Amino acid sequence: MAQTAVELRMQNINKSFAGVHALKRVDFAVRGGEIHALLGANGAGKSTLMKILSGAYRADGGTIQLEGRTLAIASPADAKEAGIHCVYQEVDTALVPSLTVCENILLDRKPGKGGARWIRWNSLYREAEAILRDIGYEIPVKEKVENLTLSEKQIVLIARAVSQQAKCVIFDEPTAPLSIEEAERLFEVMKRLKMGGVACIFISHRLPEIMAVCDRVTVMRDGRHVWTKRTEEIEIPHIVEAMLGKSFQEEYPKVAARIGETLLEVRGVRRGVKVRGVDFHVRSGEVVGIVGLVGAGKTELSRLLFGADVMEGGEIVLDGRSVQLREPRDAVRAGMVLVPEERRKEGILVEESVRSNLTLPILKKFTAGGFIRRREEKEHAQHMIRELGIKTPDEEEAVGYLSGGNQQKVVIGKWLATEADVFLFDEPTKGVDIGAKRDIFTLIGRLVQAGKGIVYLSCEISEIIGISDRVLVMCDGRIVKELTGSEVTSENILLYASGGESHEEK
Numbered sequence: 001m002a003q004t005a006v007e008l009r010m011q012n013i014n015k016s017f018a019g020v021h022a023l024k025r026v027d028f029a030v031r032g033g034e035i036h037a038l039l040g041a042n043g044a045g046k047s048t049l050m051k052i053l054s055g056a057y058r059a060d061g062g063t064i065q066l067e068g069r070t071l072a073i074a075s076p077a078d079a080k081e082a083g084i085h086c087v088y089q090e091v092d093t094a095l096v097p098s099l100t101v102c103e104n105i106l107l108d109r110k111p112g113k114g115g116a117r118w119i120r121w122n123s124l125y126r127e128a129e130a131i132l133r134d135i136g137y138e139i140p141v142k143e144k145v146e147n148l149t150l151s152e153k154q155i156v157l158i159a160r161a162v163s164q165q166a167k168c169v170i171f172d173e174p175t176a177p178l179s180i181e182e183a184e185r186l187f188e189v190m191k192r193l194k195m196g197g198v199a200c201i202f203i204s205h206r207l208p209e210i211m212a213v214c215d216r217v218t219v220m221r222d223g224r225h226v227w228t229k230r231t232e233e234i235e236i237p238h239i240v241e242a243m244l245g246k247s248f249q250e251e252y253p254k255v256a257a258r259i260g261e262t263l264l265e266v267r268g269v270r271r272g273v274k275v276r277g278v279d280f281h282v283r284s285g286e287v288v289g290i291v292g293l294v295g296a297g298k299t300e301l302s303r304l305l306f307g308a309d310v311m312e313g314g315e316i317v318l319d320g321r322s323v324q325l326r327e328p329r330d331a332v333r334a335g336m337v338l339v340p341e342e343r344r345k346e347g348i349l350v351e352e353s354v355r356s357n358l359t360l361p362i363l364k365k366f367t368a369g370g371f372i373r374r375r376e377e378k379e380h381a382q383h384m385i386r387e388l389g390i391k392t393p394d395e396e397e398a399v400g401y402l403s404g405g406n407q408q409k410v411v412i413g414k415w416l417a418t419e420a421d422v423f424l425f426d427e428p429t430k431g432v433d434i435g436a437k438r439d440i441f442t443l444i445g446r447l448v449q450a451g452k453g454i455v456y457l458s459c460e461i462s463e464i465i466g467i468s469d470r471v472l473v474m475c476d477g478r479i480v481k482e483l484t485g486s487e488v489t490s491e492n493i494l495l496y497a498s499g500g501e502s503h504e505e506k
Contacts, residue, residue: 043391087157088174137159226243263422268313306424307325
């Protein structure tokens with residue numbers, strides 16, 4: 001399909017919050033028929049810029065033009081009327097779960113035509129099916145949205161935008177919660193929109209995705225536009241340097257640590273078909289990476305090791321002692337803690353303060369006679385905020401308002417004071433920007449130097465290669481291969497993770 005003349009242009013956009021400049025004379029433009037990446041570390045201003053474009057915020061100054069016409073966007077309704085739509089990571093806030101796929105796609109449609117009072121359901125079903133076919137999907141249009149997968153819900157949002165003749169669609173971290181296969185299908189939908197002349201803005205922390213999918217890249221830093229370049233003109237190190245404002249030659253900082261005695265032994269641990277007789281060990285000062293494709297059993301294994309699920313067989317030995325883990329409390333008491341994949345559901349209390357989250361596991365230290373010594377608790381929280389570089393207005397801010405990277409620092413910070421010996425990290429960089437990733441890797445390095453044992457579970461192969469001393473590859477609930485030294489390559493990991501060869505368990 002031929003490209004259209006659609007062009008969306010934001011010029012000299014300014015925005016301040018309580019006297020702090022979030023955006024400083026920012027220019028940004030996206031053309032119809034392109035996928036344009038908008039990148040930046042936490043606090044760079046990209047989210048603020050997109051909230052202005054989508055009507056959630058009002059700019060203090062500047063103009064927005066679409067197809068040469070100046071827009072006055074004062075609300076999300078104004079943005080949608082102009083043809084600007086958003087597909088967010090948290091799709092449930094934009095959909096009505098109790099309604100059908102068809103009803104959600106055509107939600108803003110007036111029932112009937114020409115004053116008719118009756119809804120022509122069969123006509124609407126056919127229209128919704130046609131829209132889904134146009135973007136390459138088949139979802140039962142009579143199915144309730146609450147029964148769909150996350151990726152299918154995203155497609156419903158995209159279909160709604162198409163039904164309203166969208167001219168620009170903002171994709172804000174849409175792939176963060178998706179599997180590799182689901183992300184690939186989403187990219188195909190984005191490419192179909194591009195071929196139809198839609199201007200697509202793509203925000204993602206996964207830089208390889210950006211290089212594979214986008215036509216142009218804009219980088220922001222400290223509320224300013226840094227540069228806009230065509231994808232073929234740049235490489236990932238150029239993007240990282242522009243985002244951080246400095247060279248980033250060592251993405252995964254390794255530290256010199258002495259590997260000591262065995263801290264954790266896992267012997268024949270199993271539960272159903274997801275974890276089938278897993279054996280491995282972790283030593284003091286060592287990072288053991290466990291890598292596998294989605295569904296390999298990594299998260300299920302981490303939950304067993306933390307006592308969140310109960311083993312059906314096997315043994316866990318910590319510091320030479322066999323331990324019975326019936327609940328997470330048992331693991332914490334034994335000296336093993338988990339930074340879970342779903343941090344908002346399992347790692348933090350989103351409505352509680354940073355202080356409460358940081359001190360929750362050690363609250364007894366600040367309690368006497370049934371009363372909490374608030375001053376000591378507050379001082380501890382402030383110390384951890386400084387120590388970990390948590391960006392928050394103060395310790396009383398609700399954790400749910402922090403960025404993904406800072407939420408993750410809170411999850412890690414709450415465990416540091418427990419003096420655990422073994423730290424389990426399950427997809428710790430999911431949904432965090434490149435700067436926060438480096439902070440997490442640096443923190444892991446500090447734990448290693450302190451003699452802790454680290455189990456790092458991820459499907460991000462580059463992270464596993466960059467941070468691990470040894471790599472264990474999981475496939476279908478089993479450890480199928482241990483890789484060390486020169487064996488640790490992306491090709492080997494993919495080979496064994498996809499079941500390309502059969503092996504004795506190591």
